[in-house]
Amino acid sequence: MTDGLVIPPGAGRKFVTKAQEVTFKVTGDHSRTGSLFEVVVPPGFDVGAHVHTRTEEIFYVLDGELELLAFEPDERTPEDWRSWRGSDGRRPVRAGPGSCMFVPAGCPHAFTNPHDTPARMLFLSAPPPDHEAYFEELLEMFDSGTANVDAVINLREKYDIQQITPLRFDAAES
Template sequence: MSGLIVPPGQGRKLTTKAQEVTFKVTGADGSSVSCFEVVVPPGFDVGAHTHTRSQEFFYVLEGELDLLAFEPTRRTEEGWHDWESADGDRVVRAGAGSCMFVPPDTPHAFRNATDRPARMLFQSFPSPDHERYFEEICEIFSAGQSVDPDAVQDLRDRYDVRQITPLRYGPPVARTPAERVARRG
């Protein structure tokens, strides 16, 4: 039996205006865990969601991402950026070297609220669910000028993604002075 070595810049790439995903290790390689390198463009917000079967691991390689991985005291449908857990956990601005583990049924999200792309390593168990998901969502993002929200919702329903807040792709959200002070504190 042999392992697999994937040099930098190698792997199967899926690229759209909304995302760039490079498959590094997949179910086709015999892995039970799918591994991807993902470039998260400025303004991209995956929206808070859960999975009943999947576990996920995110590792920030470059840039900064806002990360969430907890059940809030109160879920809101419009946004997750101000959520807080019963233990006082809040959204974290995570830089290179930060990671996030997400067990099944845990609300989680990430967004790039900066004006520069971020790059992360993303692992998902079991393989190949997220591989198929990425292939199909890239098709949806490539279909035209605007993203069809019904097609995205249908895709998410089929792949065990229970959306809580909307997926958003656009310019980074300008922070209020209070949010800038809170992030420094």
Template sequence: MGAGGVDPRPREAAGDVVTRRPDRYPRETTVYECDTVRAEGLIVPPGGGRTIKTAAQEVTFKVTGAHSAVASTFEVTVPPGFDVGAHAHSRSEELFYLIEGELDVMAFEPKVRTRDDWREWESPSGRRHVRATAGTMILVPPGCPHAFANPTGSPARMLLQAAPPPDHERYFEELLELLNSGGEIDQSAVERLRIRYDIEQLTPLRHIRPQAVPAPAVPASAASQEAAR
């Protein structure tokens, strides 16, 4: 200390890298000194977020890589007849929570990865796909084959978290653009897209649109009466 108890050594500016001597730490240690950051949370109201919609899927971006360094969060509406196809990620982890409706789901390594219908798969321990209802949660670790499909006549709605961000955000943007092009799904284009985003396609992505219910026939007598009015 100098005169008056003042330390004559210059203080390090916030953010400076300071190398401590061994006499102060067990070994030389680099310490980063910085100002305290006041973090702010994110509140997304009902209906909030950016939505991308096609006939095959509707995705709302709730939390993105701009808000979280851990995971992207989406609300996904799965229409009747949509089958995402079995697939796996080498490095991504996903969490699904079914909010509304019903889905066929699976998350296991099958005895044989057949290329047609994952609903025929069975794990070595005897597990098969299940019908998930509202409140069901599915955790998918890296490398685990998984799939979901909507075999019902009503849309299903789920929350999806995908880590790390922002890979799934970019994937959804490109996938929905592809699905919005009209006509039959281009399976080779889907597979090329998924390869770019750490998705190994195991069975095809499908969307079998429900047939429109024809209007009931009007009896001839009723039709004549209506025409006479």
């Protein structure tokens, strides 16, 4: 491809389920270096602390507020990443619009929406296309009603996502 790409607001390939909304803006079909998604994070959604061995990610908060983690803790406790502490005293942070989180490969990270209103973020994943396929399969699971914790964990493992703390995708589970 020698031409660039302009994606107007609201455009892109959109997946909407009861649990999540993801709009693919730039994919591996367009770029060799990264995939770009706009993600609506529903109230109570907690991706759980996890790590990738080969993927870098950047999260940029557009609307709302998320709680973010991107560091190796003194101890990886298996239940709740929100209590983690880094050896330098670092803790998870509340992040509003304009906040950005960079996650290199191998770095434990997580985000949650602890509020009762949706948040929106821009999410860059490199290299493509693993996260594109992951999102497609995950959202199909949500849509078909086959999403349960074990099925989602198995899917995440398939796409180089090693879960450390539980994923919570139902506000009632938070």
